[in-house]
Amino acid sequence: MESQHLRDLHDLQLRREARPDGPGCRVERVGAVVRQTGPAHAWNGVLWSGLDAHDGPGADAAIAAQIAHYRAAGLSFEWKLYAHDTPADLGDRLLAAGLAPDDSETVMVAEAAALPRGVPLPEGVELRAVTDETGVRQVVEVHERAFGTDSSRLGRQLLDRLAADPGTVTAVVALAAGEPVSAARMELYPGTDFAGLWGGGTVEGWRGRGLYRALVSHRARIAAERGHRYVQVDAADTSRPILRRLGFLTLTTTTPYVYEV
Template sequence: MVDTDALLAAYDAQMRMPSGAVPTGLTYERDGPVLRIVGGPVGRIRAPRDVGVTGAGLDRLIARQRDYFRARGQGVEWKLRAHDRPADLPRRLAAAGFVPGEPASVLIGPAEPVAAEPVLPDGVVLRQVSEAEDLRRFADLQTEVFGVDCSWVAADLGARVSADPDLITILLAESGGRVAGAAFAEFCPGTDFVALLGGATLPQWRGRGIYRALIAARARAAVDRNFRLLHVDASPASAPILRRHGFHQITTSTHYEWTPAHA
């Protein structure tokens, strides 16, 4: 039996705030209980499960984050989990102009059973990358798959590599020189966790094992570095595959976003 309560407790204790080197070009600023991440294409707010502020004090905390990034001419997103406190935080974020996105399933699984030699379709090779041109190709794939401009991803990945290349593994699955799928893993020092991020596969390659191969390769990298747990904020398309690999849902996460257009 899997103790999902224990997994949730480990997640809350270890995965609420970023760990390791600060990506090049970003700064982390504390404002009471929350961490403000500044310098990216949008601002980001990270918080403990219970921010410990209620009522008018919570409204002021939310407004400060919104107004800080408004002054920079940027949007900001506040990542909220379904079990966060206080219970009226979603309502207060909405009242301040933050708009919720689609919830993702927060899944956790053990790394060792998933770690394996990747099995790829004929003609597909898996390559670890870090050069700027390959990071651009990664971003181009995400733009094509997700249908939104993901060009910023290349700079984001480059900043992570520049800060500490040992804390990130970026993979491209290629066929005939074209990217068919991609994903990366972020190793979280001082924790049990590796975050699996950025997974995307071209429609014509889906159902042929590329996503599973990317999971296996990143799990193997986690085990090689003595991390025992894998974490994913999974889309509805990815969640069933991950569950078949032994991942368990512990909560959901939702990005509440404010942009100048919402003002």
């Protein structure tokens, strides 16, 4: 794999030509910006900005237009800024406009079919596909225990997707004696080469036993079976070394800039 080619393909298929990721959502291109707007519990934000590298005032105007759009809808939103986006000082301009940066993540990609298969689970642990409200509650429980954050919004998004378009999302929970101890989901992007791995989390006490690797392997197999060549992750610092050992390639970094209404 060649990183520049993959980065360009990622930008084209998942950002510039992005499709709505849930019911009630719409993706539109306004000037040099591609954004998604949906219900309050959906992901709302800017996916792509092809802003002129030398037009600072134009960038400021584009930022102001997005703020006005989402404020009019009463929605908080996120501007996903990638390290190679222009102008080079776009992050500073977002900050000056009132958007606050969250933790940066590393965009990593691997060929789905090339990843290890059959990564063993710890003794007594089984994987179960999430198909109903009970499974979604277990995913939410794992996320809240693993990350210490309110994950009710994730639960609503996942329920929406499972009800409206189950072929574009898959989720799995790892159970130990019936207790959910790890969970993850995968977004399948129809018509693209990519599937996105999201939300891999393991509760304290079960970390370091290979559950994260097993969930990556499980989802990569499904992605390959459904015709997606690559799997992509926005990786936190804790996940990056594991993914690198599995064979993932680093493409760039991304930082969410958040505007709260």
